[in-house]
Amino acid sequence: MGNLKIGSMVTIVDQTDAMKDQIGAVVYFDEKRAKILVRFGGQQQMYYSIDQLQEY
Numbered sequence: 001m002g003n004l005k006i007g008s009m010v011t012i013v014d015q016t017d018a019m020k021d022q023i024g025a026v027v028y029f030d031e032k033r034a035k036i037l038v039r040f041g042g043q044q045q046m047y048y049s050i051d052q053l054q055e056y
Contacts, residue, residue: 009025023040024038027045034049
């Protein structure tokens with residue numbers, strides 16, 4: 001998960017993703033799939049790989 005941890009604020013840097021340039025919070029790390037769950041606003045959340053994120 002790099003230097004990210006639960007509660008870290010991140011920006012989506014994947015320019016092909018619908019949420020590009022959005023800011024969200026890391027809420028979970030799925031070790032089995034090596035994916036990070038990011039929550040945007042109140043209810044929307046999506047899984048990302050570490051290379052799709054940048055610490056805000």
